[in-house]
Amino acid sequence: MLPPVLAKNDKQANWLILVFSFVVFAAVVLLSRIKLEVDLGFDVHVFAKLNAIINSLVSLLLLAGLVVVRQRKYLLHKRIMVSALVLSVIFLVSYICHHLLAGDTRFGDIDQNGVVTEAEKALTGGKRTFYYIILGTHIPLAGIILPFILYTAYRALTGEWTKHVKLARITWPVWLYVSVTGVLVYLMISPYY
Numbered sequence: 001m002l003p004p005v006l007a008k009n010d011k012q013a014n015w016l017i018l019v020f021s022f023v024v025f026a027a028v029v030l031l032s033r034i035k036l037e038v039d040l041g042f043d044v045h046v047f048a049k050l051n052a053i054i055n056s057l058v059s060l061l062l063l064a065g066l067v068v069v070r071q072r073k074y075l076l077h078k079r080i081m082v083s084a085l086v087l088s089v090i091f092l093v094s095y096i097c098h099h100l101l102a103g104d105t106r107f108g109d110i111d112q113n114g115v116v117t118e119a120e121k122a123l124t125g126g127k128r129t130f131y132y133i134i135l136g137t138h139i140p141l142a143g144i145i146l147p148f149i150l151y152t153a154y155r156a157l158t159g160e161w162t163k164h165v166k167l168a169r170i171t172w173p174v175w176l177y178v179s180v181t182g183v184l185v186y187l188m189i190s191p192y193y
Contacts, residue, residue, distance in 0.1 A: 004159030
């Protein structure tokens with residue numbers, strides 16, 4: 001095991017993690033309701049593509065992190081997981097940029113007029129139901145996973161390995177699910193940009 005990087009201070013960590021998680025959640029919710037009418041000179045959906053690439057990389061890093069920790073390569077595991085955290089922060093900025101600049105896209109809105117007609121729904125068939133099932137699980141899990149990720153990282157950085165492992169058993173599969181379904185959501189919605 002690696003030596004602790006942070007001194008344990010649960011009271012301060014709890015406060016910081018909860019405040020940061022709340023601010024991020026509030027920013028995503030509030031900013032998703034705003035659309036800026038700005039012409040940047042490029043297709044703003046490039047942010048959505050970037051998000052899918054980042055989510056793909058995070059998924060690969062999470063899998064690699066699991067493999068190397070099982071091999072007891074703890075320093076490599078730490079570097080991989082910190083990389084996944086950094087990419088997740090970049091994802092968050094890109095996600096907010098995309099929603100601020102592009103607004104909402106409706107699944108099946110072939111003519112991109114903001115209304116999905118019965119005819120458009122019929123053309124999407126069962127894909128529409130699958131999309132909303134994936135989206136319906138992705139969004140709430142993405143909303144609640146952040147504090148778990150931060151607590152899991154905190155326990156590792158303070159050298160509390162038993163608590164870290166216990167949290168990681170919950171956090172890791174949910175984080176992986178959120179990152180993989182983020183890519184699926186992009187692949188399914190991108191034809192309607």
